[in-house]
Amino acid sequence: MxxxxxxxxxxxxxxxxxxxxxxxxxxxxxxxxxxxxxxxxxxxxxxxxxxxxxxxxxxxxxxxxxxxxxxxxxxxxxxxxxxxxxxxxxxxxxxxxxxxxxxxxxxxxxxxxxxxxxxxxxxxKDEYLIHLTRYIHLNPVTAFLVSKPEDWKYSSYQEYIAGEEINCVYKKYFPENYNFNKFYKEFVDDRIDYQRQLALIKNSIIE
Incomplete structure (x- = not known):
C-alpha cells in the first residue's frame, strides 16, 4: 500500500x-x-x-x-x-x-x-501519485526557501530529474515515458507559480 x-x-x-x-x-x-x-x-x-x-x-x-x-x-x-x-x-x-x-x-x-x-x-489512485510527488517536491519553493526545487538538497527531486539512472525505483510507479527526467522537470516547473500563489492567498486569509 x-x-x-x-x-x-x-x-x-x-x-x-x-x-x-x-x-x-x-x-x-x-x-x-x-x-x-x-x-x-x-x-x-x-x-x-x-x-x-x-x-x-x-x-x-x-x-x-x-x-x-x-x-x-x-x-x-x-x-x-x-x-x-x-x-x-x-x-x-x-x-x-x-x-x-x-x-x-x-x-x-x-x-x-x-x-x-x-x-x-x-x-x-495511481494517477494521483505523480501530482502528490510534485506538491511535495515544491514545498521548499512554495515556502520561498529556494527559487527552484533542484536547489533544495534535502529532497528526492534531484533523483527524479538526474540524467543518469541514480534510482530507478521512482520510475516504476509512473507511466512509461521516453525521457522521464525531462518530462518530470517540466511537469514540476509548470506548477511553481501557481503553488506559490496559493500559499500566499492561504497565508493572507489566515492573517
Whole structure:
C-alpha cells in the first residue's frame, strides 16, 4: 500500500538547522528501510562524520520503499510503499525516535520533538501519485526557501530529474515515458507559480 506520511515539530520549532541535521534524518530514513538488527549509531557514525548520507546495502531486502520525500526545517513529507502493513508504524517510530534522541543529545534538551505520532493517508489512485510527488517536491519553493526545487538538497527531486539512472525505483510507479527526467522537470516547473500563489492567498486569509 502506498501512503503519504507527514509530521511536524512541536510549535513549529525548527528541528533541522544544519546540513548535518538534514543528512542525519535522511540517513535514518534509509537505514530503517530494512528490519535492522544492528545499532544505528555504528552504521551512520561514519556518514555523519564525513557530512554524507548513509547508503544501505543494496543487496538487503527492503520492507518499505521510499517513493518521494522532502525534509523542511520544521516538518517532513514522505511517500512510501509499505510491503508489509505491519511495518510502516514501526518504521516511523524508529526514524522519529532516533532523530529525537540525536537532536536532544545534541542540544542538551529533554522531551518530545514531534507534534503527533505521525499522519498517514493512503494514496488510492495511481494517477494521483505523480501530482502528490510534485506538491511535495515544491514545498521548499512554495515556502520561498529556494527559487527552484533542484536547489533544495534535502529532497528526492534531484533523483527524479538526474540524467543518469541514480534510482530507478521512482520510475516504476509512473507511466512509461521516453525521457522521464525531462518530462518530470517540466511537469514540476509548470506548477511553481501557481503553488506559490496559493500559499500566499492561504497565508493572507489566515492573517
Amino acid at each position: 502506498v501512503y503519504h506520511i507527514f509530521n511536524k515539530s512541536i510549535a513549529d520549532f525548527v528541528i533541522f538547522n544544519t546540513d548535518s541535521d538534514f543528512n542525519r534524518f535522511i540517513s535514518t530514513m534509509k537505514f530503517y528501510l530494512y528490519d535492522q538488527k544492528k545499532s544505528i549509531s555504528s552504521e551512520i557514525f561514519y556518514a555523519d562524520k564525513h557530512g554524507e548520507v548513509f547508503v544501505p546495502n543494496s543487496g538487503d531486502d527492503k520492507l518499505i520503499n521510499i517513493i518521494c520525500y522532502t525534509i523542511m526545517p520544521t516538518h517532513f513529507h514522505l511517500i512510501v510503499d509499505d510491503f508489509d502493513d505491519d511495518y510502516v508504524s514501526k518504521y516511523m517510530n524508529n526514524i522519529q525516535n532516533s532523530y529525537t534522541r540525536y537532536f536532544n543529545l545534541k542540544h542538551k534538551r529533554k522531551g518530545p520533538l514531534w507534534q503527533s505520532r505521525f499522519h498517514r493517508i493512503a494514496v488510492q
